[in-house]
Amino acid sequence: GESVGLHLPTLSVQEGDNSIINCAYSNSASDYFIWYKQESGKGPQFIIDIRSNMDKRQGQRVTVLLNKTVKHLSLQIAATQPGDSAVYFCAENARSNDYKLSFGAGTTVTVRA
Amino acid sequence: NAGVMQNPRHLVRRRGQEARLRCSPMKGHSHVYWYRQLPEEGLKFMVYLQKENIIDESGMPKERFSAEFPKEGPSILRIQQVVRGDSAAYFCASSPPGEPQHFGDGTRLSIL
Numbered sequence: 001g002e003s004v005g006l007h008l009p010t011l012s013v014q015e016g017d018n019s020i021i022n023c024a025y026s027n028s029a030s031d032y033f034i035w036y037k038q039e040s041g042k043g044p045q046f047i048i049d050i051r052s053n054m055d056k057r058q059g060q061r062v063t064v065l066l067n068k069t070v071k072h073l074s075l076q077i078a079a080t081q082p083g084d085s086a087v088y089f090c091a092e093n094a095r096s097n098d099y100k101l102s103f104g105a106g107t108t109v110t111v112r113a
Numbered sequence: 114n115a116g117v118m119q120n121p122r123h124l125v126r127r128r129g130q131e132a133r134l135r136c137s138p139m140k141g142h143s144h145v146y147w148y149r150q151l152p153e154e155g156l157k158f159m160v161y162l163q164k165e166n167i168i169d170e171s172g173m174p175k176e177r178f179s180a181e182f183p184k185e186g187p188s189i190l191r192i193q194q195v196v197r198g199d200s201a202a203y204f205c206a207s208s209p210p211g212e213p214q215h216f217g218d219g220t221r222l223s224i225l
Contacts, residue, residue, distance in 0.1 A: 034213060043117070043204050043216035044156065089155055099146065100169065101214060103155030 010108045019077040021107045023090035026071060030092040034101070035064060035075045038087045047075070047088075077109075085111045115140065117207050117217035118187075125223045126195050134190040134220045138207030145188045146206040146214055147180055156204060162188060192222075200224045 013019045025033075031052035036044035050057045050064045050073075057064050063076040073090050087108050091101040118137040126132050138145050144163055148156035159172040162182035170180065177195075182188040192199055202221050206214035 036216075041218070043119075043206075043218045046213050046215060049213055091156075099144065099161045100158050100172075101146075101148075101156070102158070103148075105153075105155050 009105070010110070012110045012112060013080050014112050015080060015082060017080055019075075019080045019084070019109060021075045021077075021088050021090075021109065023073040023075075023104055024071060025073065025090075025092050027092065027094065027102070028071070029094040032093050033064070033066060033073050034091045035062075035073075036089045036091060036103075037084075038089060038106070040086075044089060080109075080111050082111050082113065085109055117205055117215055119203075119205050119217035119220050121220060122218065123221045123223070125225060127225045128196060129194050132192040132195050132199070132222055134192075134203050134205075134222070136188040136190070136205030136207075136217060138188070138205075139215060142207035142209055142215075144208050144210065145182050146208075147188075147190050148204045148206065148216075150202045150204060150219070159190075195222075195224050197224045 034049040035047040037047050038044045048059045048062050048064050050066050052068060055066050061078045065074045077084055087106040089103050089106045091103045093101050117139055120135050124132055146161050147159040149159055150156045160170040160180045161168045162180060164182055165184050177193045179191045190203060200223050202219045204216050204219045206216045208214045
């Protein structure tokens with residue numbers, strides 16, 4: 001069945017270091033992936049997305065890597081800042097039902113000053 | 114541009130009462146989605162609506178829950194005869210067709 005999961009529930013990172021958040025998925029039909037950031041008391045905030053015809057996409061300080069062979073997705077945050085502290089979710093869906101996002105459980109990132 | 118607006122932000126109900134959660138999508142967005150989030154879990158899809166149409170409600174409990182997106186006004190998620198297990202954060206998202214979903218800040222529902 002479908003599932004999207006995170007490898008680690010928490011991540012502690014020193015300010016200024018790079019962060020890597022991992023995500024595994026099991027649905028081979030998934031072809032669209034999104035990373036969201038959720039701060040306490042707020043809704044998920046779109047960070048970056050990637051389609052299955054790509055293996056890497058870069059944004060401002062963030063990079064998403066997609067490895068379809070092992071069904072693995074990662075989010076890299078460069079020069080992590082205190083404002084990056086949040087819960088990060090990967091979400092996926094398939095072109096056949098492109099409205100139904102499936103979310104993983106989330107990774108809590110804590111940035112140490 | 115205003116984002117997705119949800120109200121109320123917090124809602125307290127006693128068991129057996131009705132809860133109404135409202136969502137105004139971003140301007141120009143014709144697709145609305147509702148998700149539920151339990152503490153320390155990811156969001157779970159509930160329902161997908163377009164104006165005056167329910168497209169997919171496969172994530173909605175079969176009883177007590179309903180959703181609508183009328184021609185005029187916000188989308189409404191309605192929970193009748195609430196029970197303790199309905200306590201959760203309910204998030205609404207909206208998007209244009211084929212674009213990423215953007216979320217509101219949710220309604221935290223507490224059942225006494």
